[in-house]
Amino acid sequence: MNKEEYLRIIKKGIKKVDAKEKEDILNEYESHFISGYKDNKDDTEIIKELGNPIKVAKEINAVNSIYKIEKEKSVKSIFSAAFSIMGLSIFNLFLIIISFFIFLLLLPFVLAYFIAVPIMIFSPIILLVMGCINGFDTINTGDIFEVIKGVVLGIILAFIGYFIAKYFLKLLVLYLNWNIDVYKKEKLK
Structure with missing residues (x-):
């Protein structure tokens, strides 16, 4: 060559x-x-x-995809990084496949979260619409307290979800960087 x-x-x-x-x-x-x-x-x-130029190219792709995660923080960049890292070793392939199946198991809860939190936060609007349609005399104090409880719970869940996503992304980037470091050390041997 x-x-x-x-x-x-x-x-x-x-x-x-x-x-x-x-x-x-x-x-x-x-x-x-x-x-x-x-x-x-x-x-x-x-x-x-x-x-080996093929391994060098895989490493460059992996480093670049991690850089994109830190820059963009999108689902596309996360999956791109995961597949780039999978190309580095068989261990990563199995680990990422297992992680993907765990994600699929948690997907219903994640989707329920993304549907329920906005509904809770915007429940006063729903209550106003119900009042306009059915008449405001049908709304009682119990409904108002339920709406207030829903808004407070929705805001709390939104903050919790934000911090979980933020730290999960940091953990993912740390894992991917660790993988590249391990790969570089293997390459030096």
């Missing part, structure tokens, strides 16, 4: 990296070859030092 083929494999492997960043990465690897040539090394020695 020569320099051009090595760089071509890396370029082909780093798919979800924007064009400017991809060019910077390729220029960096090109500079490794140039400095290797200055040290009187041939392509084979330089490639051996840099590592």
Whole structure:
């Protein structure tokens, strides 16, 4: 394998990296070859030092996807990072598949949360609409207290959900970074 083929494999492997960043990465690897040539090394020695281009591309994709999670915080970026990390090792594949099934088990509760909390918070509007339709004389103090209780509970649940999501995302990013560190240490052996 020569320099051009090595760089071509890396370029082909780093798919979800924007064009400017991809060019910077390729220029960096090109500079490794140039400095290797200055040290009187041939392509084979330089490639051996840099590592397998397919694994290098997988690592670049994983690091880039973690960066996107920290920047965007979207479901798409989380799944993209999970699949990039899965490509690093078989252990990650099983761990992420198990995590996915646990997520599927919890999905009904998550969906119920996303439906119930807004309804609780906006329950005064529902009560007003019921008053307009049925007449305000049909609304009693028990209904008003139930609405107040629903609003307070909805706000509390919204805050709890926000902090759970925030810390879950931090935990996920820490796990993904740890995975990349472990992968880099394995690569050094």
